[in-house]
Amino acid sequence: MNTKQILQKVQKLVPPTLLYQVQEIHASIIYWWILGRGSKPLAFSQKSAMVFSPHQDDETFGCGGMIALKREHGIRVVVVFLTDGQGSNATDPQIVEIRKKEALEALKILGVEPAEIHFLEKPDGTLKDLPATQRQQTIEQLAELIKFYKPEEVYVPHRKDCHKDHEATYELVKEAISDDKTRSVYAQAGIEVEVLQYHIWLLWRAPLFIMLKLKDIATAYRLSIESVQDKKNRAIRSYYSQIGGLPRGFVKRFLGPDEIFFKVEEYHSLPATKLPVLNLGVLGVLAVFLR
Numbered sequence: 001m002n003t004k005q006i007l008q009k010v011q012k013l014v015p016p017t018l019l020y021q022v023q024e025i026h027a028s029i030i031y032w033w034i035l036g037r038g039s040k041p042l043a044f045s046q047k048s049a050m051v052f053s054p055h056q057d058d059e060t061f062g063c064g065g066m067i068a069l070k071r072e073h074g075i076r077v078v079v080v081f082l083t084d085g086q087g088s089n090a091t092d093p094q095i096v097e098i099r100k101k102e103a104l105e106a107l108k109i110l111g112v113e114p115a116e117i118h119f120l121e122k123p124d125g126t127l128k129d130l131p132a133t134q135r136q137q138t139i140e141q142l143a144e145l146i147k148f149y150k151p152e153e154v155y156v157p158h159r160k161d162c163h164k165d166h167e168a169t170y171e172l173v174k175e176a177i178s179d180d181k182t183r184s185v186y187a188q189a190g191i192e193v194e195v196l197q198y199h200i201w202l203l204w205r206a207p208l209f210i211m212l213k214l215k216d217i218a219t220a221y222r223l224s225i226e227s228v229q230d231k232k233n234r235a236i237r238s239y240y241s242q243i244g245g246l247p248r249g250f251v252k253r254f255l256g257p258d259e260i261f262f263k264v265e266e267y268h269s270l271p272a273t274k275l276p277v278l279n280l281g282v283l284g285v286l287a288v289f290l291r
């Protein structure tokens with residue numbers, strides 16, 4: 001049993017209310033640290049983008065500000081939803097259509113036209129365990145979209161995002177981008193693609209020092225989205241079927257004036273932050289008392 005599986009078992013033993021409180025405090029500390037000290041500013045770029053979103057809402061929570069900023073400058077942003085979103089309410093036969101409508105509404109607020117939105121409708125919750133043939137077909141489907149649009153920036157959920165569809169999306173897109181044919185299309189177009197990871201559950205569910213390491217935080221960048229904050233918050237509210245079921249304090253983390261991204265290409269080469277572990281712990285404890 002690996003660390004992640006042990007943690008999942010331990011979490012199941014903790015009453016949900018207590019678990020959410022602990023996760024909220026944990027997330028506040030990490031946000032406070034990353035936004036205050038542990039990240040570099042990310043300059044707004046004029047590059048076209050493609051956002052891969054496992055479910056209908058991840059793109060808005062994770063990248064809504066970036067999407068709105070680019071669209072206000074007339075820069076193309078394509079959004080690809082991988083699953084049908086059925087998992088959020090397995091007993092409601094309408095939920096897939098409801099979530100699709102909510103996604104179109106949220107993205108309309110952020111400035112994305114329906115023609116730039118793709119729904120691949122894979123069964124929710126299955127991306128990590130797709131049979132080999134379906135997995136390969138999905139990678140090819142993603143690669144076709146990437147080759148067609150040739151985005152200069154690709155946004156994926158963080159590779160450790162603590163949700164199996166989210167982590168699988170990272171892996172599937174990575175394979176689609178690394179495919180020889182995709183690389184050759186980019187080389188011919190003279191484009192170097194940049195991959196950025198957004199976070200949904202990472203800072204909420206991944207315990208610091210156990211799953212979320214300091215070297216992960218060292219690749220954090222913050223993008224100021226203050227000028228489009230209102231649009232993002234309205235887009236989040238479009239997901240009315242989802243926001244009521246999310247833990248207390250979770251949605252609040254995405255309403256601020258910054259978005260946090262983690263760059264992929266520097267992932268393994270960046271040195272761990274020089275700040276001693278002890279200092280981060282002390283600052284974290286202070287953050288709890290200052291809340």
Ligand SMILES: [Zn+2]
Nearest residue numbers: 054055058166
């Ligand atoms: Zn999701």
